[in-house]
Amino acid sequence: MVRNIFITFEGPEGAGKTSVLKEVTKRLENAHMEFLATREPGGIRIAEEIREIILNPANTEMDAHTEALLYAAARSQHLHEKVEPALQAGRVVLCDRFIDSSLVYQGIGRGLGVEKVRAINEFAIGRRMPDKTILFDLEPSIGLARIEANRKNEMNRLDVESLAFHEKVRAGYLQLAKEEPERIILIDANRPLDEVVEEVWLIVKSLIEEK
Numbered sequence: 001m002v003r004n005i006f007i008t009f010e011g012p013e014g015a016g017k018t019s020v021l022k023e024v025t026k027r028l029e030n031a032h033m034e035f036l037a038t039r040e041p042g043g044i045r046i047a048e049e050i051r052e053i054i055l056n057p058a059n060t061e062m063d064a065h066t067e068a069l070l071y072a073a074a075r076s077q078h079l080h081e082k083v084e085p086a087l088q089a090g091r092v093v094l095c096d097r098f099i100d101s102s103l104v105y106q107g108i109g110r111g112l113g114v115e116k117v118r119a120i121n122e123f124a125i126g127r128r129m130p131d132k133t134i135l136f137d138l139e140p141s142i143g144l145a146r147i148e149a150n151r152k153n154e155m156n157r158l159d160v161e162s163l164a165f166h167e168k169v170r171a172g173y174l175q176l177a178k179e180e181p182e183r184i185i186l187i188d189a190n191r192p193l194d195e196v197v198e199e200v201w202l203i204v205k206s207l208i209e210e211k
């Protein structure tokens with residue numbers, strides 16, 4: 001049975017997207033589901049190399065336009081090389097971040113404007129949008145504290161932005177969720193990890209079953 005569905009995980013830093021994706025992946029494996037779990041920026045060699053450049057804390061001189069274009073370039077390559085083929089093969093695709101991250105981090109956080117950032121992304125990805133997006137909502141101070149508390153988590157060039165930047169990002173996500181309630185499912189990420197995993201698993205399972 002073809003179950004191609006494109007689901008993205010979005011949210012501010014430390015909201016738990018990566019941790020939850022890992023657990024959901026295990027459950028999909030146990031259910032013998034054909035799926036691809038991937039991330040942005042990255043997921044393939046070229047995009048991982050672009051990721052290194054964007055997130056390197058030493059690259060302090062990077063202009064906001066350059067940053068937006070690099071994210072869009074990584075997204076284009078990742079989409080065409082990995083995501084589209086998986087969807088065409090009938091797989092469930094789960095992706096840790098996608099276009100909404102650019103709309104809020106570059107469009108709102110950096111102040112480039114959502115519509116300008118959307119336009120360069122339309123060039124990068126055409127009409128492809130996620131079927132559903134799970135938005136992990138969390139106060140940025142809590143997410144950043146989670147990252148800092150775990151010494152294994154390195155702070156990247158975006159993590160070290162001011163709290164005010166991260167608060168704009170969160171507000172941007174909540175605004176997007178208001179504008180697109182059909183696509184964006186808002187969840188409260190300020191709960192114990194196992195509770196969040198359970199909720200997200202039920203959402204993913206029902207989306208796949210509805211397909």
Ligand SMILES: Nc1ncnc2c1ncn2[C@@H]1O[C@H](COP(=O)(O)OP(=O)(O)OP(=O)(O)O)[C@@H](O)[C@H]1O
Nearest residue numbers: 012013014015016017018019146147150191192193
């Ligand atoms: N619900 C939770 N409660 C407490 N700690 C959590 C929870 N979810 C994740 N964490 C911890 O917070 C840190 C960040 O989690 P994770 O990497 O999953 O977040 P993320 O949303 O992917 O962050 P980023 O976008 O910055 O990569 C990790 O140390 C993780 O163990």
Ligand SMILES: Cc1cn([C@H]2C[C@H](O)[C@@H](COP(=O)(O)O)O2)c(=O)[nH]c1=O
Nearest residue numbers: 040041071097098101102105106158159
């Ligand atoms: C896709 C995308 C990401 N970002 C930011 C968000 C995070 O700070 C980093 C990615 O790190 P993570 O640990 O994998 O979450 O990049 C962005 O600003 N714009 C984007 O399009």
